[in-house]
Amino acid sequence: MRLDDTRSLGRALTLLSLIATDRGKTSFSTLTKELGLPTSTAHRLAAELLKHGLISRIGRGKYDLGVAAMGFARGREFNDILAEAARPILRQVSKETGLTAHLGVFEEGMVTYLVKSNGASLDQAHFTREGMQLEAYCSGVGKVLLASLSEVDLDEYLSAEDFVSATPRTVTNSCALRQELARVRQKGMAIDDREIAEDMMCVAVPLHDGSGRTIAALSLSMAWSDQAAAQIPALSLKLTHAASRVGRNLGYA
Amino acid sequence: MRLDDTRSLGRALTLLSLIATDRGKTSFSTLTKELGLPTSTAHRLAAELLKHGLISRIGRGKYDLGVAAMGFARGREFNDILAEAARPILRQVSKETGLTAHLGVFEEGMVTYLVKSNGASLDQAHFTREGMQLEAYCSGVGKVLLASLSEVDLDEYLSAEDFVSATPRTVTNSCALRQELARVRQKGMAIDDREIAEDMMCVAVPLHDGSGRTIAALSLSMAWSDQAAAQIPALSLKLTHAASRVGRNLGYA
DNA sequence: TTCATACTCCCACAGTACGAGAATTTAAAA
């Protein structure tokens, strides 16, 4: 897209998001000054936003979100949007690879699986369901999400959790987990090698929002084998690709 | 405003509201065809909406609301916006007239008062509070709101309610109330002449949304007297004016 | 009332947004 092809629209939307953030605390003229918008232009755009109900006037020089903006959220959660935006892409990846793909988010110390797309055979991650919550420390998705936590959040998590072994390879030592998470952070991907089930492995990568924060993780699960292990770099690349496509679907540059 | 001064913005917002209504059921190309938007233009606009997070891609040719649109609604209700948009105008009216102004909406068979702006003296409607719910059949605001109900909704209301007299003049007969509401509908205003309190009267007018539906009512209350009664036409006009200003604050043409 | 600020209007001009059509990508059907 040519950069200035949608200048008025872009400016108006920036203005809108400023108003949405500010919630009528700051005067309109102050906001537009920050944006460097000329008065007449700003008012012209505001009038159109007003006409469409996206903003409302709550006083002289004060605007807040409008009634149309309300209707938008009705019965819809961030997670729903994320799931719908990701679903077609996960479906494609699982079709291409024959493996089962997941998308999960971190909620209250657990991983919530928002999307599951089954691969060709059913012996991969047959126990997961959409909406299911699982422990974070023993899955690829979980490790990616934990790796994105701040120091304090991670400390809290590590001290609150009670780590039980799902398999002999599960990492249950808080120190070892810290090190593992550091590796994940550095590599930008996590591997679960028979840590959650004896005969399973998976790769997982983060999904970043526009500002680089990890908001979810994608994974591919497969039955464990030497040859499967060999494919991991390629799969991880594919997943990263998929993640950035999901990001694009959500409007993250 | 010159009509085509904000064409791209206007088109984009129309597109946005279509998507918001449709929720990804209809394909993008169908929507744009309905709007008569050329393909390339439509995609250019959609790309910008996407970039700002107002829409998200949920599949090939499918778009739904985006994550930014979510953030908008956070902790905000339609009633809040209505109240904030109306408050400065009611304040002005009550200052000009010295009377107490109210704005109320119909909720579950009762009137909820969203805004109260006190006049000069305190002997008008001293018993009302913002957020208070009162019976609809005996106040000006209530009568305006009842007058806007559909036949079936009104039938339901009339059969469900138990009408008690607040004063000797309160209309408690369901037939008489029907006639009174017809008058209100025809005149576009309601008068409460000592029906809720012995020494009080008030005028009320509807607030219409863009499509003409009554979404709220505004009123002015005063102590009863012959001279006060004589002012009612002028006050009603002023209120109608105020209502249309509130409407403008909300973006209703 | 006065004052400061918000808002609207005007209009000539710069350059954005337009949109047809071609090219490319994509997903699903065959």
Next chain:
DNA sequence: TTTTAAATTCTCGTACTGTGGGAGTATGAA
């Protein structure tokens, strides 16, 4: 796999939208 239809992106000359300074008006506060 190939085929096919639809979605999406690209290109580019130009029409006309959007711009923004400035003047003028409206508004609310003191």
